[in-house]
Amino acid sequence: MTDFAEKHLVYCWIERGDAVLFIRRSAKGFLGGRWELPGGTVEPGEPQEAAAVREAAEETGLSVRVVGERSRHTWMDVEGRPLRIHARVYRVADDGHTEVVLNPDEHDECVWLPPARAVELDLVDHVRESLTQT
Structure with a gap:
C-alpha cells in the first residue's frame, strides 16, 4: 500500500451580482x-476558512468573509x-x-x-467542476 502526502487548497467564489x-x-x-x-x-x-480569507487578500487585495462552502474536490498530483x-x-x-x-x-x-459564460475560459479542472455545484 502506498502512502500519500496530503495537501489542502482553498478557493474563493466571489460574486458581484450574477458575476464571479x-x-x-x-x-x-x-x-x-x-x-x-x-x-x-x-x-x-x-x-x-482563515486561509481562504488570507489568500483572497494576497491575490486580489479584497477583504472577504466566508459565508459558506460551495464544493469539495480531491485528485492525485498532476505531476x-x-x-x-x-x-x-x-x-x-x-x-x-x-x-x-x-x-x-x-x-x-x-x-x-456569470458562471455560464466562464465555461469559455481555459479553467483549471476543479474550478470548471465547481461551476455547476451549489
Whole structure:
C-alpha cells in the first residue's frame, strides 16, 4: 500500500451580482495562462476558512468573509508525485465595490463573468467542476 502526502487548497467564489471573479495565472508559473478562482495553499495549523480569507487578500487585495462552502474536490498530483490534493471552494462576500488588485507574480488578468459564460475560459479542472455545484 502506498502512502500519500496530503495537501489542502482553498478557493474563493466571489460574486458581484450574477458575476464571479476569475483570475488568470501568469504565463511563467505552474498552470500558466489558465484561469482559476482566488485561492491557494492552507498553511500548517491554519484553519481553512482563515486561509481562504488570507489568500483572497494576497491575490486580489479584497477583504472577504466566508459565508459558506460551495464544493469539495480531491485528485492525485498532476505531476505524478505521491500527493493527494484536497480543495474546498468557499462562497465569500466582499464589500461589492473595491477594485481588484492582482499580485503580478501570480496572476496577470481578472474578469467578472456569470458562471455560464466562464465555461469559455481555459479553467483549471476543479474550478470548471465547481461551476455547476451549489
